Amino acid sequence: MPKTARPMKAEGAGAGLRAILIATAVAxxxxxxxxLLAPALLPAGSAYITFSMYWSTLYLCxxxxxxxxxxxxxxxxxxxxxxxxxxxxxxxLILIGIVAAAVTIVxxxxxxxxxxxxxxxxxxxxxxxxxxxxxxxxxxxxxYGLQLWSAIAWLxxxxxxCRAVLVIIAFAAGWPAEWVATAVSVPFGLAFLAVWLxxxxxxxxxxxxxxxxxxxxxxxxxTVLAATAMGVMMNGMPLxxxxxxxxxxxTVLAGLILxxxxxxxxxxxxxxxxxxxxxxxxxxxxxxxxxxxLFVLALALVAVAxxxxxxxxxxxxxxxxxxxxxxxxxxxxxxxxxxGAGLVGMMCVTGPALIGRSRHVxxxxxxxxxxxxxxxxxxxxxxxxxxxxLALLVPPAIGLGVHVIAVWRHPEVEAVLSTDVVA
Numbered sequence: 001m002p003k004t005a006r007p008m009k010a011e012g013a014g015a016g017l018r019a020i021l022i023a024t025a026v027a028x029x030x031x032x033x034x035x036l037l038a039p040a041l042l043p044a045g046s047a048y049i050t051f052s053m054y055w056s057t058l059y060l061c062x063x064x065x066x067x068x069x070x071x072x073x074x075x076x077x078x079x080x081x082x083x084x085x086x087x088x089x090x091x092x093l094i095l096i097g098i099v100a101a102a103v104t105i106v107x108x109x110x111x112x113x114x115x116x117x118x119x120x121x122x123x124x125x126x127x128x129x130x131x132x133x134x135x136x137x138x139x140x141x142x143x144y145g146l147q148l149w150s151a152i153a154w155l156x157x158x159x160x161x162c163r164a165v166l167v168i169i170a171f172a173a174g175w176p177a178e179w180v181a182t183a184v185s186v187p188f189g190l191a192f193l194a195v196w197l198x199x200x201x202x203x204x205x206x207x208x209x210x211x212x213x214x215x216x217x218x219x220x221x222x223t224v225l226a227a228t229a230m231g232v233m234m235n236g237m238p239l240x241x242x243x244x245x246x247x248x249x250x251t252v253l254a255g256l257i258l259x260x261x262x263x264x265x266x267x268x269x270x271x272x273x274x275x276x277x278x279x280x281x282x283x284x285x286x287x288x289x290x291x292x293x294l295f296v297l298a299l300a301l302v303a304v305a306x307x308x309x310x311x312x313x314x315x316x317x318x319x320x321x322x323x324x325x326x327x328x329x330x331x332x333x334x335x336x337x338x339x340g341a342g343l344v345g346m347m348c349v350t351g352p353a354l355i356g357r358s359r360h361v362x363x364x365x366x367x368x369x370x371x372x373x374x375x376x377x378x379x380x381x382x383x384x385x386x387x388x389x390l391a392l393l394v395p396p397a398i399g400l401g402v403h404v405i406a407v408w409r410h411p412e413v414e415a416v417l418s419t420d421v422v423a
Contacts, residue, residue: 020152020274025270027156028265041255045362048164048258051180053242054177054180054181054184056238061130066231067220067225068220069136069140069224071219072088072144075145076141077207079207080206081343088211091120100125122177125182125184126185129184130188131189133236135189135192139203140276148203151195158187158191160187163187167184175257180227186413189318198313203345214254222364226364229372230367238260240254244384254327255328258323263334264344267344267345271348275281279356281356293407296403297356300345301346302338304343308342313331316329325365329332333385333388340393344396347403350404351366354366373394403423
């Protein structure tokens, strides 16, 4: 059996939050730069829609696979002198096989719709990106479980920095769509390799899993289902708009995709990046944290209303500025998109609270109900703008309601409320 180094000690929660927030901010700025440059450097209309659909497809899948990281985070516990964990290796290999098979099936069945143009090359780029992300998710989950926040921060920063450099080069050089897609996808694998080589001796033998392989796969199925639904609402909207907006003017469609992308990123991406951190904290937290969550949601409602008002007055001007006058959006739609993003962001707080307490059923139910209603709304026989408005507002409101009821009815929350009443 290989000899391992002494495990690193877990870092404090405060230091961890700072490290992850800084890494998330850096990654968010770099990702935002890509989104700002895309409409300026890519040809108008169809080229931007193609890029956005690939980006949306990749990150919809990444959002789905973030459920892997969430469950590995929950299951990983620090353990001194634990033998190297073969379960986590077998788990990763099984997931890689499933991902490769799924991409192949999608390419064969619906390749022309999901991968317009060079279908085989785009599918290969997607497969490479998702295999890399599986490795990132498994490693990230273990690091979160061990609370090695600095390593997690570097994993995030390296991935984002490599992607920004490669994609900007691809834009500037006028690379074809399949090479741009490759530039978007390969940084996952590069980030995993860099951090694994640095952290291997600190991770191997330093943790144990609280479930066997079968249960880990079953639990992961639930978190992946919920994360897939989450991805539909966060990262999948451009893809959904592209698939359901066939009769819409490409300029109008591109403008809406750009608006949704730029509006949701600063509101939702930071909370999405903090999912595993929140799970790690909630997993061992006392019942008072649940009361704090309800308080945060009340503050969030006020903040969302304020941001929607700002978006109404400033948003259309910003979209025109970013797109150099190519695209426009109405004030009402700008405010609607902002409120929808805020509701999804609130679900990103209630979700980790539930899964951190192993309450997988209501966690999954909230996201699946919201995603199903989103897709259903976009398929209604109504005007495109009406369908989009319904899809942005109603589903996340109902999904949030499912989560809040589950949090409220948790025995620990009821105990806190009863104590407050008695006091």
